[in-house]
Amino acid sequence: MSDSSNGGGASGNGKATNGRSTSEKQVLQGPALTTRQGHPVNDNQNNRTVGDRGPTVLENYHFLEKISHFDRERIPERVVHARGAGAHGYFQTYGSVGDEPVSKFTRAKLFQQKGKQTPLFIRFSAVIHGGHSPETLRDPRGFAIKFYTEDGN
Amino acid sequence: MQVFFIRDAMKFPDVVHAFKPDPVTNRQDANRIFDFVSLTPSAMHMITWLFSPWGIPQDYRHIRGSGVHAYKWVNDKGEGVLVKYHWIPKQGEVNLTQEQANQIQSTNFNHATQDLYEAIERGDFPEWELQVQIMEDGEHPELDFDPLDPTKIWPPELFPLRPAGKMVLNKNPENYFAEVEQVAFGTGVLVDGLDFSDDKLLQGRTFSYSDTQRHRVGSNYLQLPINAPRVNVSTNQRDGQMTYHVDSVGHGANAHVNYEPTSRGGPQEVKPTQPAHEPEVSGRVVRKEISRVNNYGQAGERYRIFEQWERDELISNLVSALKQCNPDIQERMVWHFSQCDMDYGRRVAEGLGLRLEDVKPVPVAVAHGA
Numbered sequence: 001m002s003d004s005s006n007g008g009g010a011s012g013n014g015k016a017t018n019g020r021s022t023s024e025k026q027v028l029q030g031p032a033l034t035t036r037q038g039h040p041v042n043d044n045q046n047n048r049t050v051g052d053r054g055p056t057v058l059e060n061y062h063f064l065e066k067i068s069h070f071d072r073e074r075i076p077e078r079v080v081h082a083r084g085a086g087a088h089g090y091f092q093t094y095g096s097v098g099d100e101p102v103s104k105f106t107r108a109k110l111f112q113q114k115g116k117q118t119p120l121f122i123r124f125s126a127v128i129h130g131g132h133s134p135e136t137l138r139d140p141r142g143f144a145i146k147f148y149t150e151d152g153n
Numbered sequence: 154m155q156v157f158f159i160r161d162a163m164k165f166p167d168v169v170h171a172f173k174p175d176p177v178t179n180r181q182d183a184n185r186i187f188d189f190v191s192l193t194p195s196a197m198h199m200i201t202w203l204f205s206p207w208g209i210p211q212d213y214r215h216i217r218g219s220g221v222h223a224y225k226w227v228n229d230k231g232e233g234v235l236v237k238y239h240w241i242p243k244q245g246e247v248n249l250t251q252e253q254a255n256q257i258q259s260t261n262f263n264h265a266t267q268d269l270y271e272a273i274e275r276g277d278f279p280e281w282e283l284q285v286q287i288m289e290d291g292e293h294p295e296l297d298f299d300p301l302d303p304t305k306i307w308p309p310e311l312f313p314l315r316p317a318g319k320m321v322l323n324k325n326p327e328n329y330f331a332e333v334e335q336v337a338f339g340t341g342v343l344v345d346g347l348d349f350s351d352d353k354l355l356q357g358r359t360f361s362y363s364d365t366q367r368h369r370v371g372s373n374y375l376q377l378p379i380n381a382p383r384v385n386v387s388t389n390q391r392d393g394q395m396t397y398h399v400d401s402v403g404h405g406a407n408a409h410v411n412y413e414p415t416s417r418g419g420p421q422e423v424k425p426t427q428p429a430h431e432p433e434v435s436g437r438v439v440r441k442e443i444s445r446v447n448n449y450g451q452a453g454e455r456y457r458i459f460e461q462w463e464r465d466e467l468i469s470n471l472v473s474a475l476k477q478c479n480p481d482i483q484e485r486m487v488w489h490f491s492q493c494d495m496d497y498g499r500r501v502a503e504g505l506g507l508r509l510e511d512v513k514p515v516p517v518a519v520a521h522g523a
Contacts, residue, residue, distance in 0.1 A: 075334070075335075075369060076369045077369075078365070078369065079365065080169055084333060085213060085269050085333065086326055086332060086333035087269060087325055087326065088322070088323070088325075089278075089321050089322035089323050089324065090320070090321055090323070091283070092318055092319050092321070094316060094318050094319075096316075097285050097315045097316070098316065098317075099315075104228060105226045105228055105234050105236075106227060106228055106346045106347065107227065107228055107229045107345065107346040108226070108227075108345065108346025108347050109344070109345075111318065119383070120320065121332070121336055121379065122320070123338065124213035124216070124265070124269070127169075128169075128173055128181070129174075132262070132263075133262070134262035135212075135262060135263060135264055136209060136249070136254040136257050136258040136262070136264065137209070137254075138203060138208040138251075138254075139203075139208070139209075140199075140203065140208075141154070141213075141216055143216065143218030143219070144338040145218075145338075146336065146380075148382065148383045149344050149384075151344040151345050151384070152382040152386075153342060153380070153382045
C-alpha cells in the first residue's frame, strides 16, 4: 500500500524525472527514491507534522522505516581485527611446490593444474583497536583470505 | 608477523584484554600490556618483532602474510605433512619507524586503506607469492623448538620456502559493509587436501572464529553473497534469523525433507574417492604445557639478525613504552630480554636507567613456563 503522506504525485514507474523541468532533470538524475517497501518517496526533506511548526505525527511509514533502519546500521564490531580493508582477486597455482609437483603433498584442488585460477577475497586488518582507529599503530596485522574453490570455501 | 604471543587458546582472551584499552579509563596502557607480557615469557619472540619496525608495516600492500600455525597438507594416499604458509609481497616488505608513523598519523589515519584502494583503482594490482614450508609430520626431537608451537619460526635454512602460486588483487569492493564488514573468515575452514595440525592455539581458534561470525553477522552468515560458496550447498540446517533461501532446494532436493537418511529426494552423503588422513594419537588427558618451550632462543636470534637501525628502533620503542610501567614490571622485562640476549637486556636496562646487574631473575613459578 502506498503511504498517504507521499501524496498523489508519484507515478511509481521507477523514474524520478516525471513532472520536473528540463534544468531539474539535468541535475537530479538517478532512479526514483523509494522506501524498502517500494513506495516512491515524494518528500525526503520534511517530516510529517501538524502545521509547519507543529508536532510530528506517527502516521509516517517513510520516516519510521528510515530512522529505525538507521538505528540498526551497525552490527557488533569484531572483538579483534575491527579495523580493516578488503579486495577481490584470484589465486593462480604453479601446480608445483618448489621443484616438486604439488600433488606429492596435497590433493587440494586449488593447487592442482598449473595456471588454474581460484577467485578469492582478502581482508587486511589491524588487531586491537576499533573500526576507524589509525592504521599507523604498533599492532600485528591480519591477512585473511577466503578462497571460493570448487570444493567449497 | 610470523609468530604469536601465546601458544594455548586458553590464554587468547587474556592477551587480547591486556592489549585492549583499560576497562576503567578506556585507554591502552603499557602497564597493563607489560604486566601480562612480563609474566608470559612465550611472548618475548613476538614482542621483539612487534616493537621493531615490523610492528608498523608501511601499508597493506607491503606486508607479508603468515599462516603462523602449522597446518597439514594431505595427498591422494591420505598421507599428511606439516606446512607453514607465507605470502611474500612482490611490492616488497616495507615498515615504518615510530617517527615516520607519527608523521603519517598526524594528517591521515586511513592511509593504508587509501593506498590499497587507489592502487587497485589505477590498475596497479598488488601481488603476493605463496611460499610453503614443508616438514614431515612428527615431534622432531632434533629441533630445539616444537614444530606445533606458534611462537616459533621454522628456520628457512632448514625448511626452505617453496613457491606454490601467486595471488593478484584486481577489484575493489563495491560496498564496504556488505563485503569487508560482513565477510567471515575462519582458521578452521579447510577444503579437502588441507588439514589441521595439533597446534593448541590453532585448535582453539578453529572453534572461536566461526562461532564469533554466528554471533556477529548472524546464524545465516554463510548465505550472504560475500560468504556463500560458489558451488552446491545442500544442508538440512534450517531457519534462524534472516534466512534468505533454503539450502538444497535450489539444487533439486525435495523441500519436504530436512533430515537424513532419507529415501525421498533429500541430500545424500558423498562417497569419498580418496583415503582419509587418519593420524594416530594416544596419551593421558592432561592440562600441561609443551615440554620444549624455548621462550628466549628465537627472540635473541631475531635481535641479532635485525639490522642496526631496526635494533635501535626496537630498543627505543621498548624503552618509551616501559617508561610508563611500574618498576617491578620494568625489571621483569629487562630480565627476560637479558635471557634472550645479554646486549638486548643491557640496552633496555640502560634506557630505563637500570643496571642489568641489579635486576633479579623472574622465578619460574611466577612467570608461567619461564
